[in-house]
Amino acid sequence: MNELIPLMVIIPMMAALLISAFSRFDKVIKIFAFVVAICLPIIPLASNYGFHFFGGYQPIVDNVTNIVYHPAITYSFSFLQQIFIAVIGILTFLVIFIYLTKYKKVSGPYLFLLFMGTASVTALILTDDIFHMFVFFEILALAQVGIVAASSIDYSYEMALKYMILGSIGSPIMLLGIGFLLAMTGTVNITDIVAIIRGGLLDITSPVFLLSLGLIFFGWLYASGLPPFHTIKSGIYSKAEPHGAALLQSFTVISMISIVIIMFRIYSVLPIFEVLIVLFSVIAMILGVSLALTQTDFRRMIGFLAVGELGFIGLGIGLGTQFAITAGLFQALNEIVITALLFIGFGAIVNATNEVDTRKLGGLLAYHPKVGIMLLIGGLAMAGVPPLSGFQSKLMLVQASLSCGYPELSILTIMVSIATFVVFVKTFYSMFLRPKPHDLEVVDKDVPRAMVFAMVILLLIIIAFGLFPDIVTNGISSYVGGMLQ
Amino acid sequence: MKLYDQIFYVVKKFKELFSPGPVTNADVSGSITAEIFLIVSLVIASLLLRHVSILLAGLVTFILAIVLISNIPLIPKFKIEQEDSLEKMLFYAIIVLALVVVFLYWGGTLV
Amino acid sequence: MAETQLAVLFTSIALVVIGLYAAIFVDNIIKKIIGISFIEEGANLFIVGIGYKAGGIVPILMPDMDPTWFASNASYPLPYGLVLTSIVIGASTLAVMLALVMVLYRKYGTLSTSVMLADTSKQEEYDE
Numbered sequence: 001m002n003e004l005i006p007l008m009v010i011i012p013m014m015a016a017l018l019i020s021a022f023s024r025f026d027k028v029i030k031i032f033a034f035v036v037a038i039c040l041p042i043i044p045l046a047s048n049y050g051f052h053f054f055g056g057y058q059p060i061v062d063n064v065t066n067i068v069y070h071p072a073i074t075y076s077f078s079f080l081q082q083i084f085i086a087v088i089g090i091l092t093f094l095v096i097f098i099y100l101t102k103y104k105k106v107s108g109p110y111l112f113l114l115f116m117g118t119a120s121v122t123a124l125i126l127t128d129d130i131f132h133m134f135v136f137f138e139i140l141a142l143a144q145v146g147i148v149a150a151s152s153i154d155y156s157y158e159m160a161l162k163y164m165i166l167g168s169i170g171s172p173i174m175l176l177g178i179g180f181l182l183a184m185t186g187t188v189n190i191t192d193i194v195a196i197i198r199g200g201l202l203d204i205t206s207p208v209f210l211l212s213l214g215l216i217f218f219g220w221l222y223a224s225g226l227p228p229f230h231t232i233k234s235g236i237y238s239k240a241e242p243h244g245a246a247l248l249q250s251f252t253v254i255s256m257i258s259i260v261i262i263m264f265r266i267y268s269v270l271p272i273f274e275v276l277i278v279l280f281s282v283i284a285m286i287l288g289v290s291l292a293l294t295q296t297d298f299r300r301m302i303g304f305l306a307v308g309e310l311g312f313i314g315l316g317i318g319l320g321t322q323f324a325i326t327a328g329l330f331q332a333l334n335e336i337v338i339t340a341l342l343f344i345g346f347g348a349i350v351n352a353t354n355e356v357d358t359r360k361l362g363g364l365l366a367y368h369p370k371v372g373i374m375l376l377i378g379g380l381a382m383a384g385v386p387p388l389s390g391f392q393s394k395l396m397l398v399q400a401s402l403s404c405g406y407p408e409l410s411i412l413t414i415m416v417s418i419a420t421f422v423v424f425v426k427t428f429y430s431m432f433l434r435p436k437p438h439d440l441e442v443v444d445k446d447v448p449r450a451m452v453f454a455m456v457i458l459l460l461i462i463i464a465f466g467l468f469p470d471i472v473t474n475g476i477s478s479y480v481g482g483m484l485q
Numbered sequence: 486m487k488l489y490d491q492i493f494y495v496v497k498k499f500k501e502l503f504s505p506g507p508v509t510n511a512d513v514s515g516s517i518t519a520e521i522f523l524i525v526s527l528v529i530a531s532l533l534l535r536h537v538s539i540l541l542a543g544l545v546t547f548i549l550a551i552v553l554i555s556n557i558p559l560i561p562k563f564k565i566e567q568e569d570s571l572e573k574m575l576f577y578a579i580i581v582l583a584l585v586v587v588f589l590y591w592g593g594t595l596v
Numbered sequence: 597m598a599e600t601q602l603a604v605l606f607t608s609i610a611l612v613v614i615g616l617y618a619a620i621f622v623d624n625i626i627k628k629i630i631g632i633s634f635i636e637e638g639a640n641l642f643i644v645g646i647g648y649k650a651g652g653i654v655p656i657l658m659p660d661m662d663p664t665w666f667a668s669n670a671s672y673p674l675p676y677g678l679v680l681t682s683i684v685i686g687a688s689t690l691a692v693m694l695a696l697v698m699v700l701y702r703k704y705g706t707l708s709t710s711v712m713l714a715d716t717s718k719q720e721e722y723d724e
Contacts, residue, residue: 131678138685142692149696155716157703161696162571162713165632166578168689169619172636173582175682176612179643182675205594214589218582228577231567272589282533286526291567293519294560296503296512359509408532415529419522426515571713575619582616 004047005077008085009123016115023108030100033111037096041089044082051076070189074128079475081125091250091340092118094454098243101450110150117143121251125258130178131188141167147244148236156239163236174219180212194265204269213267224256225307226284234303242347246340249306257332260317274320281314289419297356298346298427306339316397319404322484326477327396334389341378341458345371348447358427363436371447372432374455379424381462384417389465495558502561519560524553604645611638625707629693636686640679647675
């Protein structure tokens with residue numbers, strides 16, 4: 001059923017509009033949001049692979065030059081898109097479930113932002129049109145700002161405005177890069193651009209082409225929160241509600257990989273492209289983890305860890321072989337799940353203690369053993385301990401960088417994993433294991449059931465991916481093989 | 486004894502880093518880990534230059550190691566440069582934009 | 597006229613550079629936002645400039661036109677369509693930014709960026 005492909009974007013978007021329009025009817029909105037959220041992971045799993053041409057404009061073959069043109073905005077849907085959209089659908093469902101059970105009276109605009117963000121990342125990963133990508137990238141930035149500003153944490157407006165101002169530098173620069181590409185090729189369809197470049201119709205050593213890479217690359221840095229945007233990215237995670245932060249980081253990861261795949265298809269003919277990506281990924285890994293080690297606010301700490309983990313994804317893409325890109329994309333999938341688990345779990349702690357400073361916490365294992373154990377497993381998965389999913393993808397990355405002839409990168413990868421482990425052990429110790437400080441009051445003794453439910457689901461996914469990585473990696477690998485041809 | 490004094494000074498400096506508020510031993514040991522991690526990872530990353538030129542890689546690694554070790558503690562300096570104020574974020578963002586653009590426009594075909 | 601297109605490109609580059617200057621050196625947040633929106637305008641102007649064709653006609657195919665003559669004389673319509681979308685997005689971004697500034701102005705009573713958007717991590721960690 002190829003008709004389901006555009007519906008993956010249309011359904012959350014329509015739901016968002018309807019919910020914000022009828023936000024007065026509380027009960028109806030709750031049921032409606034819940035039903036739509038359940039549908040989100042089911043649609044990609046039920047849909048067939050294929051293309052969707054908006055407006056029904058089929059590709060045209062030029063009889064003289066034998067080149068195929070795509071006049072319509074095209075969505076292409078294959079295994080990679082399916083697995084990522086399904087995971088983001090599950091995560092959106094869990095987050096909306098947590099939100100609906102947490103508050104008696106739900107806010108229509110907030111649900112609007114959550115659904116709109118999901119719709120835009122879905123469009124980002126489906127699209128084969130570089131301007132369409134830019135449009136949804138901007139909508140995504142607005143939704144992210146809204147999610148941050150809607151939280152009741154101190155200084156969230158400041159952080160939202162900072163993110164917005166940086167974004168209004170990053171995205172026009174990216175638009176300028178897209179403009180350069182459009183000026184050189186006359187089209188915005190990525191398949192057409194790639195055909196023009198492969199066909200030798202464009203001088204790839206021209207400074208304009210290189211400049212367009214630089215400009216789009218800068219926009220990608222903003223979208224993915226690699227340095228110099230790592231401080232703001234970790235900042236917005238720490239200023240959003242925990243379930244919102246779980247969704248925000250998945251938006252970041254998806255926008256990162258969808259833009260980098262587009263850039264890879266266009267620019268992989270240039271050797272400097274891979275150098276750039278590896279350089280920024282290495283810097284992100286080093287800065288993210290070393291700053292995470294010195295944080296005392298645990299939300300900020302996970303924020304920096306999440307940024308550091310993004311470096312692993314970039315490393316896999318930057319190495320550029322089929323195995324390495326598969327490893328990078330698999331790591332992206334794992335990171336979405338693991339970081340979401342950590343954000344939700346630590347959110348449960350904030351809920352119970354109203355305290356975010358690790359120096360004032362302690363002895364929580366006696367109060368929340370279930371959350372503690374699940375967080376421990378999540379942290380081990382992030383650090384790459386077998387048999388969890390993080391181990392599989394990091395092992396693949398180490399093997400990939402060894403087989404590409406960069407043993408330094410393998411050493412660096414292992415070191416960053418160890419440092420991640422140190423961060424996690426340190427935080428776990430000071431929050432759960434050491435004696436409880438006298439002035440710490442555990443306000444709410446019960447962790448919300450919805451949070452525990454969400455953590456269990458995410459944990460099951462982590463263990464499943466860790467034990468049977470083949471169910472994902474085979475499909476991703478064949479997609480990457482098709483992309484590299 | 487000079488290096489010993491310097492390491493002692495590092496711990497004192499970390500106490501300032503976490504003020505106001507108490508300093509726990511977990512935080513200080515975390516910071517020392519970060520310090521060592523930063524030095525070692527930067528040195529290892531600079532080894533990647535050997536794909537450009539082996540002599541350059543040797544020189545850069547050696548100089549970087551000396552500069553980093555003689556400048557401990559690095560983490561307080563690093564943290565000040567990466568705080569949350571908009572001015573610093575914008576400054577670094579635009580510096581990076583300028584570097585990327587200049588480097589690609591004039592040197593993009595060198596690699 | 598090729599000079600028209602060149603003038604458009606130079607203007608757009610000037611707008612982008614002014615915007616980047618304002619982002620670093622201007623302290624008043626409203627002025628900074630105006631400056632930053634120049635970058636967006638510069639990018640839009642650049643894309644409009646791509647579609648320019650010296651002596652071209654409006655890209656609407658009338659029934660009495662010869663399609664081959666039309667194809668070689670009409671200006672390129674795709675950039676205009678793109679810019680229209682981009683302007684709408686830019687306007688909504690600007691609106692959200694200014695709304696946030698309004699909220700923050702009520703809180704701080706100043707429009708200075710160095711006060712309003714300074715580093716807040718120290719205050720919030722140990723402020724009770």
